[in-house]
Amino acid sequence: MIQVDQALSIIAENCCKMPIRKIKVAKSLGFILAETIFSPMDMPPFRQSSMDGYAFLHSELQQFDVVNTLQAGGFLNKEIKKNQAVRIFTGAFVPDHLDTVVMQEHTTVENKTVEITKMPSRFANVRNKGEQIKENELVFEKNTLITPAAIGFLACLGITEIRVYAKPKVAIVVTGNELVKAGKKLPRGKIFESNSIMLNSCLQGVGIKKIEAFRVKDNLKATEKILKHCLSAFDVVLVSGGISVGDYDFVKEALLSNGVEELFYKINQKPGKPLFFGKKDKTIVFALPGNPASTLTSFYIYVHPALKINMGFEAIHLPKIKRKISSAIENTSGKTLFLKGFYDDEKVSVLESQSSAMLNTFAVANALIYLPYDVANIEKDLEVMVIPLN
Amino acid sequence: MIQVDQALSIIAENCCKMPIRKIKVAKSLGFILAETIFSPMDMPPFRQSSMDGYAFLHSELQQFDVVNTLQAGGFLNKEIKKNQAVRIFTGAFVPDHLDTVVMQEHTTVENKTVEITKMPSRFANVRNKGEQIKENELVFEKNTLITPAAIGFLACLGITEIRVYAKPKVAIVVTGNELVKAGKKLPRGKIFESNSIMLNSCLQGVGIKKIEAFRVKDNLKATEKILKHCLSAFDVVLVSGGISVGDYDFVKEALLSNGVEELFYKINQKPGKPLFFGKKDKTIVFALPGNPASTLTSFYIYVHPALKINMGFEAIHLPKIKRKISSAIENTSGKTLFLKGFYDDEKVSVLESQSSAMLNTFAVANALIYLPYDVANIEKDLEVMVIPLN
Incomplete structure (x- = not known):
């Protein structure tokens, strides 16, 4: 029997990150980035007005002829003279040879002539090309968590796909002759099965979607068969029940006969003492005690960090x-x-x-x-x- | 212009809970319960052994003939005599006229005879019928958040469907002639549109799945048309951009001409001053400033609590x-x-x-x-x- 900290260390040593997968940025919330990303472009991609007002070339002049209008999205490739200005709106392209924008509140306009009543300093209200980020500059380091802000930033740089660590495919195997599926009639001596649906919701809670549940009677052959399938087709196998030492507890035997390496069995804790952790190839297996509260505690303390490692997280434990x-x-x-x-x-x-x-x-x-x-x-x-x- | 606290009060006064919907317990993680639930059964539904051992009638006797075996899920309707015991496993039905279970570690067995080496007190190791909850006892009050533990508890009582507050259907309307969809070529003067995908991920983050995004040019008629559709088909409309006072900002006008009641416009804050909040029938509308960081701040501070009210939450703000x-x-x-x-x-x-x-x-x-x-x-x-x- 080992202590809690030893069990957690063994889990940390034996779990590894899932393979890297390319996914759409739009679907990447909560994933961990598996590549370092550099900007494919300058942002903003051109000099941009940060105000509604007038763009002009800063000089001793205070009065200008308004010769064009540029709204956001517009573009103008035309020489603007020193005594001319362009009506401009927030986010719009600032023509190449102009250098300053005066906000409209600091002007008076009459007959297509604008007079500046409060002169801004040179370069005012113009966002430089690449002011936010320049082409080839670092966007995100590898192992960054993808948040809504990260998604917005990637999208504004025109990035549509990123490489992330995949999320594991998880099998839930519920054992116990006493268990009846909810919705059916409950014969005497039986109880409703609740661990598969509870574990499923725990997995949903950490963002895992590929989940399949299996039920098996307390019988060695049937248990071995189901586990054989799960060990080959899933990244994580969670078994509920059948892991104590009763005459009808076949899970450990069935795991070992399927070639699962035992990494620990039994932790000096309450609840959840008879917890088994093992591994076959890259698939990890937790056999959780079947009592619902033990199952849930074991999930939060042991399964949760293992899944976080799989998904590429560095902070793997629930915060204390x-x-x-x-x-x-x-x-x-x-x-x-x-x-x-x-x-x-x-x-x-x-x-x-x-x-x-x-x-x-x-x-x-x-x-x-x-x-x-x-x-x-x-x-x-x-x-x-x-x-x-x- | 109002202060932040006033804006939050106006939102709280004008948002309401979504209609009640019946959903599967398996799909209810993160929903708020819209009914009070009482237990349809006793749990456990029968007297249950909490140990692997032997069930017997407590008396002066220390030695018993073992006459049956009961594993979890089994049932026995047979008279057991005072000098007889039943081999029993954790979770199994305890026959009606027996009252005590001795754990197997406190016995010695030979030739179908069990001798108790350490006598337990009467009623030991037997969980009473209804010990966890009795039929008709309260399971959950209305307005309970459905957690994995709640899902497990409902499932073990055989409850498969519950009434919850629905989640809102949300439209995202992005305005701006300067915006180009990521993946396309970026003409000069244009930028990639990122707010729709960012807001979509914010909504995913609070568990909302029914989301549709619309793009519209800076043009009053087109804006009015899209908003008319969104106001009739969605519970929440989030408009991004077009809400300042520029000559090409048509959102407020289009909202008002569609019969939206203005509840506030402009908050004394930075970023996100030109924020509009309104309502038409039961549909609420936020018109968010188009600058990405303003949009995101506005989402966290104002849209998030509104959505939480919709979904039936009592704690609606992000914790401070x-x-x-x-x-x-x-x-x-x-x-x-x-x-x-x-x-x-x-x-x-x-x-x-x-x-x-x-x-x-x-x-x-x-x-x-x-x-x-x-x-x-x-x-x-x-x-x-x-x-x-x-």
Whole structure:
């Protein structure tokens, strides 16, 4: 049995980035860039007015004949004389031999003649070509997270496709003879299966879309067969249940017989002790305890960072914050505890009913409280580590 | 011209929740529940063993004949005598007249006879019927956010569909003769259009999927026609550009001629002063300044909370945190500033180049710094309000 930190290190050592894929910028939100991008152009691509006003050549003159109009998008290739000006609007092209724009509020106009009432300094209100970025300058380093602002910036440089780390294809395998699909009649002794739909939503939450769920009875041959398929067709396999030591727990045996290398089995923690992590070729496998609250805790603490590594992230763990605990906690178990909690700006409280079979506490929790195995007592108002959820 | 807080109040008063829709629990992540849900069943639905071991009737006896095996999912309707026990596994049905389960580690077994070496207390290791939740008990209040844990809990109660607030259908209308679609050749005087794809990704980021983008030239008739369609077919219309006072800015006129009620126009802020907010029937309209950084700031500060109200959220604004500013700031503009910044655990710095036309600063920022119009000077190391992004 290993400690939580060891388990996390083993995961970090054994997960790797997914292959690089070219995708449309429009579909790239939340991906990690797998290439360094340089600008294909100057931005702005021409000298641009930043005001509605008049463009002219700065000199001793204060009065000009207005000879043309340039709205945004327009272009003018014509000699403008020293005593002439061009009516111009924000974003418009500034003709090559003009150097200054006066804002319209600082002019008076009569009969196609504009008089400047407040003279701007030379070069005022003109954005230079390449002022934002020049051709071949760095746009984004490799490993940048694609945000809406990044998408906007790439798009304004005319970039339509980028290389990113692909997202993994994930199989969810749910074991258990007791499980009945929701919507059907529930025979005595059975319960509704909820882990596949819950894990599916967890995966959606980290932006993964290629997800397939499989159900299998507690039977070695059937388990081996499904896992064989999943190990060859998916990047990540999440198995729910069948990983304890009961007579009907076949998952570990079926994983090993399929050639999965065991990287760890069992963590000194509560909930979620019987957690298995392994690897076959590039496919990683988590076998999660079947109790819903254990499954979910295991997802947030172990599966989530593994998926983040796959997707190319550098910050792979859910962020931790510190809060004062609202009542004393005793931990005589010698295990690391992940407690369902509720935090606000100042404090965190441990919610009642921490059973690993129960999801109702989880559904009202907004955080997990992390208590290391080697701290037996925490006094009220001492700071603890809190992992906010959602 | 109004202040930021007034604008936010007007938005809050004029936006309302979307109609209620029934959706599959499997597709409900991130929706807000529009009904109060009571449990259709007891959970667990029967008395359940929480251990692998032996079920028996607690008495003075220490030794039992093992007469049956019950794995999870099994059921047994048979009288078990006082001197008999049933081999049982975690999650399995506990036969009606038995009351206690002893964990297998506290037994020795020989020839179908089990001897208890450490007697558990009566009722030990048996989860009661309805221990987690009883039939008709409250599952979730109306207005609960659907998280993965909530999805798991609903699913384990056999609930497959729930009523939630729908998400709005959003139209993006981009105006500007200077705009060319990325991928095409860029004529002189033109720039690539980036706001539609950027706004689209912002909407994706809040979970909105029904999005359509329209492009229109700077021309009153064409603008009126597109807006007429959008106002009748969408819940939210986001117009980009054409909302200043230039001779080619037709958006406001086209909105008013289409019967849109003006709720505000222009906010005392930088960037994003010429922001228009209006309403026609139940459709809300934001006309955003066309400069990319203004568009994006306006989205985060004004459009985001409006969409959150539509979707039924109570916490509608992006969370604010406090950080010490890493250098003094002077604000003599009399306007509220939203500055692109970068924050860490302790401090926040103002990034260089805050131009509203430039997205590159935004792309490396991780926060907006909020400086109210009525504070002219902020000393280094004073706390400021920071709005983390992403």
